[in-house]
Amino acid sequence: MAEYAFPAQLLEELHAHWRPPHSSTSSALPDDLTLLRLLETCYHASLRTAELRATRCVLAYVSTDSLSNRSLLRFEHPAILTASELVRLAPVTELHRTLIGCHHFGGMLKIWGLFEHGQAWQTVDSISGTTTREEDLPDDCLTITIEGPGALSVARGEKEVVRLRDGKIIAPHKHPLRQMDKPLGTFFETLVKGLKEPETGDAIISSFKVEREQLLDIYMMAIARILERIRSERHGGSVVISASPLSRRVAYRTYTVIGHAALADDILNHCRALRGLQAAPIDPSSEAERFRAEAAVRQSSQSLIRGVNRVSLLAAIDGAVLLDGKLRIEGFGVRFPVLLPPDTTILDALTGIEYPCDEWGLRHQSVFSVCQKCDEAVGFVISQDGSVKAVKSVQGRLHFWDGILD
Template sequence: MPHFYPRDFATFIHDHLEGRPICPDWQERYADTRPESIPGLTQLEHLISTCYQASLMREEERPVRFRLILRDPASFPPDQGPPDGFHRIVFASPRPFDENELRRLSPTVDFYRSLIGVAPDPDGTLRIWGLVQSGPRWVQTVHGGGKSFNPLPSVPVLYVTGPGRISACIGLTIIATLKGGEIACPSLDVFDSPWLPESFNNERAELLALHEAARRREGNEWAPLDPHFVRTIGQHVVRRIVGIIRNSHHGGTILFVPPERVADFMADNRYVNFSYTFVEEEPRQRFRTILVDIMNALCTVFGRAGVRDREVGWNDYVASDDPRLSLLDEKLFELAHLVASLTAVDGAVVMTRRFEILGFGAEISGKLEKVRCVRRALDLEGTRTEPEHTEGVGTRHRSAYRLCNELRDAIAIVVSQDGRVRFVKWREGYVTYWDQVATSILDF
């Protein structure tokens, strides 16, 4: 297979920006993402090639990592700053745009907080005009956080994350990544699928019933709740857990099992052998407690503010600066960290679909039937698949395949040490897997 280099990558990105996407579903998935302007191919190649050369260098033995934004400094209001704006600070004299300047600047721009500002001067020559402080909230949001933040403008942004590794984005929307001489497009976002939220329908109904019971006790003075809020916040919990595991680089497996199977799993069973289990009490079910508290608090806060004529939901939650909601969101974030940390022990973390943490260090039984062939999903619903033998994957994946083959109402999330994420489920007669965000901002 031929290798790709900056010129190939620039052509690939330019074709996408001009409406000729090579990744077949890119245009449909990102139809609302349009750049403010499209740089010419020559300019884009210069931009990418220079960043590529800088990525191969080191600054005092430190790897060169940075974010870069292609936008004129006048486009940033001079009186703003994080967390609700961008603090742009302009050099008295623009610096040359070359790999040595990028290398020297890289230690000064914290990857998660700052960007290097680049724009063409009147004759079209690219210059480094200064720095842009964005703040780190975008990272928590990408990982499923509940903090509002000022999104990057719809302009080209490059992420240099390692030698020869560059991701091209429009704002926070990734187009593709150049890594190891290969160009990779974003994979399917499983959270957009119908099958995943449908698997949790009963558990969401239970949460809504608990919320409605609390509403009746409080005299119905609350704002009405958007029923989709439960689904959204549940997805963000899982995103947080997965994002934290990926950033740890040790990998891990999360198993979601139906609540009605708790007794089976907590006794001697043919599926898993636990190293550690938890006592059945409220702390084991803390996710459920906090989710209901968040639903109740959201409706209380907006009800007291006089909101009665519309449902409140995720956007209201993210935008709110109410201290009670902020505290609950922090509690949720800490719980996500707890679950992610449990994956550091060999074996799986086992949870119910109510997000009840049963135990960790769970070794999936080797006595379960081996799975020699699985199906790789080519679309969100898994209606289009292709067969794949299991010889090429590690023990963690093969054990998840065995479990889902035997326990067909389970869902496994397998995170590799290199950051790849795979959702596994019995689907339409086969063990099926979906690669999730195999190349995205989460990779950073």
């Protein structure tokens, strides 16, 4: 029987990975007794519901002295940290934006209140690891994210240190979507380089003063949010992104739309807003200018989130959601009638194990078939059990990457 990990097993990983490599600064990791109390309280809260609503929130072990006063909502009487308190407070927080703050008061762990952290869009991604620029957390701040029943993610400041999911301890690793020397990373980097300004047709990277990494990060964040939203609905689904148009013979579109703006336009607008916020002065005399820049980031963030939600909801329809390189909806309820050749296999890119394609269900085989037919396509399969796979043909051979969101 496989060993099932519990919060106490996270302590060793935290001690091993808490301090960044080559860092000479002292570590602010709390003592083991405090760590265990924080982890176990979050773990027990994750297993509880309120009015059938799952508990999802972020708990930060941080003193109010380390944070900006304007972001704080302090309780007059701090509450003792318990699973019940976390379940009660979770609905008023937005995952990865409003955090629950706790610290020691008179030798006891207590919740001192809530605080805002960054913008709604900037800190939602587990793929890019993009850090926020506004209201950053202290470098040594310990945060524990309750992602779902029995699922915790522990971070040091902005950087994830370790994750507990499905009874397994998952150490941080370079995500396959962000490895630019690997097939998936190369594919998406090429798509981003090919984005054009809608007015002039010039390449965005050369005409727009934005760092390539920032644009790529937000592009990947959009994809991650689409997949995460589909997974959270538990109905399963599939998404195919194709750099080149697919003929009707390869992709039969049950439903098509007209006048749909590409998500890439929202991504570009959000990049512009972020650059404006970064360039805004921070002196008191320019407070109005900075507030306008922050409002622009919030507005572009909300527009991007609406677009992501629209795409993800379409996955509930039988068939795939088909997007082009600008993340524009080409169709949904899409069927791929091209059959796989007999005895076709697919390679697990992480383990090197080869599997017959006919061992998988119809949803998987449908995505396998279009990726086998088109080298310029990447497919994502979201199963009802929550697993998420990426699929791509590499030099004529099908590969898949499991656990894309883990």
